[in-house]
Amino acid sequence: MTATVFEFIGHNTGLLFQLALFQLGVSAEALAISAAIALPLGVWLGHRHRGGVLAVNVSNVGRAIPSLALIAVLIPTLGVGRTSLLVGLVVLAVPVILTNAYVAVEGVDRDVVDAANGMGMRPREVLLKAEIPLALPLIFAGLRTAAVYVVATATIGVLVGTAGTLGDVIYNQASYRLEGVVAAAIYVAGLALVVDVAFAGLQRLATPRGLRSTTDYSRLENVALGATQQ
Amino acid sequence: MMLAAAPQVVIPNFGGNPHSCVRENHTICWGWLRDNWSGTLWPALRDHVELTLIAIGIGFAIALALALLAHRHDRVEHPVSIVTGIIYTIPSLALFQVLVGIRAFGLSRTSVEIALVGYTLLILFRNTLLGLRGVPSEVVEAARGMGLTRRQILWKVEMPLALPAIVAGLRIATVTIISLATIAAFIIDQGLGAPIRDALNNGLFKTELYAAAALAVALAILADLVLLALQHALTPWDRRDR
Numbered sequence: 145m146t147a148t149v150f151e152f153i154g155h156n157t158g159l160l161f162q163l164a165l166f167q168l169g170v171s172a173e174a175l176a177i178s179a180a181i182a183l184p185l186g187v188w189l190g191h192r193h194r195g196g197v198l199a200v201n202v203s204n205v206g207r208a209i210p211s212l213a214l215i216a217v218l219i220p221t222l223g224v225g226r227t228s229l230l231v232g233l234v235v236l237a238v239p240v241i242l243t244n245a246y247v248a249v250e251g252v253d254r255d256v257v258d259a260a261n262g263m264g265m266r267p268r269e270v271l272l273k274a275e276i277p278l279a280l281p282l283i284f285a286g287l288r289t290a291a292v293y294v295v296a297t298a299t300i301g302v303l304v305g306t307a308g309t310l311g312d313v314i315y316n317q318a319s320y321r322l323e324g325v326v327a328a329a330i331y332v333a334g335l336a337l338v339v340d341v342a343f344a345g346l347q348r349l350a351t352p353r354g355l356r357s358t359t360d361y362s363r364l365e366n367v368a369l370g371a372t373q374q
Numbered sequence: 375m376m377l378a379a380a381p382q383v384v385i386p387n388f389g390g391n392p393h394s395c396v397r398e399n400h401t402i403c404w405g406w407l408r409d410n411w412s413g414t415l416w417p418a419l420r421d422h423v424e425l426t427l428i429a430i431g432i433g434f435a436i437a438l439a440l441a442l443l444a445h446r447h448d449r450v451e452h453p454v455s456i457v458t459g460i461i462y463t464i465p466s467l468a469l470f471q472v473l474v475g476i477r478a479f480g481l482s483r484t485s486v487e488i489a490l491v492g493y494t495l496l497i498l499f500r501n502t503l504l505g506l507r508g509v510p511s512e513v514v515e516a517a518r519g520m521g522l523t524r525r526q527i528l529w530k531v532e533m534p535l536a537l538p539a540i541v542a543g544l545r546i547a548t549v550t551i552i553s554l555a556t557i558a559a560f561i562i563d564q565g566l567g568a569p570i571r572d573a574l575n576n577g578l579f580k581t582e583l584y585a586a587a588a589l590a591v592a593l594a595i596l597a598d599l600v601l602l603a604l605q606h607a608l609t610p611w612d613r614r615d616r
Contacts, residue, residue: 204549204595204598205591205595207546207549207550207553207594208549208552208553208590208591208594208595208598209553209590209591209594210552210553210554210556210557210566210567210587210590210591210594211553212556212557212567212570213556213566213570213586213587213590213591214587216570216573216574216583216587217583217584217587219574219578220578220580220583292463296463296465299465299467300467303574310465311465314465314467314468314471315467317471322471322472322475325468325471325472326468326472328468329464329465329468329469329472332463332464332465332468333460333463333464333465336463337463
C-alpha cells in the first residue's frame with residue numbers, strides 16, 4: 145500500500161502539484177476577501193468595546209455550519225462553480241478572523257490605552273500606534289487558523305463543480321483508486337501544514353519586539369482551535 | 375459530481391406523489407416536510423445525534439486518559455500532540471475512504487466512528503491538558519497540606535477546577551463532529567448528510583436540502599447551548615460575567 149502510494153505520487157507529480165497550486169490560489173483569494181471583510185469590522189468593534197456578544201458568538205455559529213450543508217445551500221442560489229466555493233469558504237473564514245480580531249483589540253491592556261491617551265495621542269493614533277500593534281499577534285493567530293481551515297476545506301470544491309482542487313482526486317476513487325486518494329490526502333495535509341508554518345512565521349514577524357516572549361497565545365486557543373476540519 | 379457510495383438516482387424520486395410544489399422545486403414545500411418528517415428527516419436527525427454521541431463519548435474517554443497521562447508525565451504531551459494534530463489535518467472524506475478500504479471495517483458505522491473519534495482527540499486532549507495545567511499550584515499545595523492523597527487531589531481539586539476548559543473543549547469538539555458527521559453520508563446511509571446527499575443527487579431538491587442543513591445547524595447550536603448550561607450547572611463557583 146505505502147509503496148503504491150509513493151508510486152502514484154511519483155507518476156503524478158505534475159497533476160498533484162497543479163491541483164495543489166490551484167487549491168492554494170482559491171484559498172488565498174477566499175482568505176483575502178474574508179480578511180477584507182472581517183478585519184476592519186473586528187478591529188473597530190474591539191476598539192469601541194462594542195458588540196462582544198455578536199463578535200464572539202458569530203464564530204460559534206460559524207463553526208456549527210457543516211461545510212457540506214453550506215455549500216449545498218449555496219448551489220441553488222449561486223449555481224455550480226467557483227463562485228459557490230469562494231462564497232462558502234468566505235462564510236466559513238469570516239467568523240474566525242472576526243472573533244480573533246475583536247478579542248485581540250478588545251483585550252489590549254486598558255492601562256496602555258490610557259497611557260497613550262495621556263501622552264496626547266489622538267484616538268486614531270491610539271488605535272494605529274498602540275492597540276493594533278499590541279493586538280497583531282492574536283489577529284495573526286486568527287488569520288492562521290482561518291488559512292488552514294480554508295485550505296483544508298477547499299477540497300470540497302469538487303462537490304460544487306470547481307474542478308481543479310485536490311478534491312478531484314480524493315472524491316474520485318473510481319478513477320484514481322485508493323492510492324490516489326491517500327496520495328491526495330497527504331498533499332492536503334501537507335498543504336495545511338505548510339500554510340500553518342508559514343503563518344506561524346508571519347505571526348512571529350508581526351509580533352512587536354517587546355512582546356515576543358510574553359504573548360499569551362493560550363488565551364485564543366479555545367477560539368481558534370476546532371476550526372480546521374471541514 | 376462524484377459521490378462515493380451514493381445511490382445513483384437517475385429519475386428524480388421525491389417520494390410519494392409529487393405535488394406541483396415539489397415538481398417545480400420551490401424553496402420550501404411544507405407538504406413534503408410533513409410527509410417525510412417521520413420517514414426521512416427524523417431518523418436522519420436521530421442517527422446524527424447517535425453518531426455524534428458515540429464519537430464524543432469514546433473520543434473523550436481516550437483524550438481524558440491521554441491528558442491525565444500527559445499531566446503526570448511531561449514526555450507524553452509532545453508525541454500525543456503531534457499524532458492527534460496530524461490526524462486532525464487529514465481530509466475527512468479521504469480518511470473515510472481509507473478506513474472503508476480496510477477489510478475489517480468496510481462500509482460500516484465502525485469506519486465512520488473511528489474517523490470521527492480521531493477528529494475529536496486533538497481538541498479534547500489539548501483542552502483537558504490546558505485545564506489541568508491551569509490549576510494554580512497553591513491550590514494543589516493547600517490540598518496536599520490538608521492531607522489529600524494524589525488521587526483525591528486529582529478528582530476533588532484538579533478536575534473540578536479544570537472543568538471549564540474541559541467543557542469548552544467538549545463544546546468545540548461536539549459542534550465540529552456534528553458538522554463533520556454530515557460527510558459520513560458518503561459511506562453509510564445515516565445522519566443528516568444522507569438527505570443532503572439525496573437532495574444533491576435529485577437535481578438539487580431544495581426543500582430537503584434546506585431542511586437537512588437547517589437541522590444540522592440547529593442541532594449544533596442546541597448542543598453548544600446544552601453543554602454551556604451543563605458547565606454552568608457543574609461549576610457554580612465560576613459565575614462571573616460570562
